[in-house]
Amino acid sequence: MLNNPAALFPAFFAGLLAIPILLGLARLLSLYTIVNEQEAVVYTFLGKVIGVLDQPGLRFPALHFGPKALLVPLLGTRQPVNMKLRQRYLRNQMVNSEEGTPMSVGVWYEMQVSDPVAYLFNNADPEGSLEANVASATISTLSNLEMDKLLEDRHQLSRKVRATVSPLSEKWGFRLGSVYIRKVAFTDHEMVDNITDKVVKRLVQVTSAMKQDGENRVGLIKSQTAYKVSEQLAQAAATRPAVVGETLNQIAAEDPEVLEALMQVMEAEKLIESDADLDVLPPDARVLVSLSGEGRPAPQRSGRDTSGTSRLARFQIDEGVLP
DSSP states (O other): OOOOOGHHEEEEEEEEHHHHHHHHHHHHTTTEEEHHHHHHEEEETEEEEEEEOOOOOOHHHHHHHHHGGGHHHHHEEEEEEEOOOEEEEEEEEEEEEETEEEEEEEEEEEESSSOOHHHHHOSSHHHHHHHHHHHHHHHHHOOOHHHHHHOOOOHHHHHHHHHHHHHHHHTTEEEEEEEEEEEEEOOOOHHHHHHHHHHHHHHHHHHHHHHHHHHHHHHHHHHHHHHHHHHHEEEEHHHHHHHHHHHHHHHHHHHHHHEEEHHHHHHHHHHTTTTTTOOOTTOOOOOOEEEOTTTEEEEOOOSSSSSSOOOTHHHHHHHHHHO
C-alpha cells in the first residue's frame, strides 16, 4: 500500500482540511491569539478583567493569564480595542461674543485610546461623550469673549479648551491630542455685508493716505533739491566777484595801463547795454553843454559843421576830451 501513490492523496487533502479546522478550534478555545498593530485585546472572566494583550504578534493567553484563559470562551469575553489615533471635526458650534454677535465655530481635535479597560467599562459611549464634552467646553470657553479675541487668539483658546476636556477624557480611557479652533464665522449675513463695506472703505482710506504721503515725500525731495541747487548757485555767484577782483589786482600790479584800458572797455559795454541816449561829437568840436527840458544835456554847435559825425559816448565830456 505504501508503494501506491494514489492512496496518499486522500490523506493529503484530509490534512489540508484538518489544519485550518484545528487552528480555528485552537483560537476559539483561546489557545492562541493574534494581536494586530495598534490594537489591544481585553480578556474578562466571570465579569472581571483578567488581563490585556497590547503587544502585536502571536500570543498565547494561557502563558499570560494562566488556565483561566482556556475557559474565557465559555465564561468570559475577548474584546479587541482599536488604539489608532482618530480625528474629529465639530462644525457649527454656536457661541455669542461679548457684543452679542452670534458666531459659528468649528473645532478639530485628535483622540486615542490610552486605557482599553476604562474605554470599555467606564462609559457606555465614550466617543460620543467625548464629542459632547469637547462641544460644551468650546461653547463655555468661547462665549462672552470679545470679538477681536475670538478672531485672533485661536491658539490660546484652543489650549484652554484642551485643558478643560483632558481630565474627564482620561477617566474614559481617552488621551486627547491636539485641539484647534479652525473656523470662526459670522452667521448674520447683514453683519457680514457691513463688515465688508467697512473693510473696503478702510482700504480706500489707507490707499489714499499712502498716496498722499508719497506725494508729500516727493514734494519734500524736490524742495530740498531746489534749495541745495540754489545754495550752490549762490556760492558760485559769491565766488565770482572774489575771483575777478583778485585777477584785476594782479593786472593792476603788473601793468596799470592794461587795467585802465580794461576798465574803459567795461564802462563802454555797460553804457551800451543800458540803452541810454548818447550824443556823439568829434573830439575837436567846441560845444556848450546845457540842460534840456527832458533832463539831459543838449549840445550846442559853435559854428562848425558837425553833420554826418559818428556817435560818441557822453562820458568823454567828463574825461576832458571836450573843452
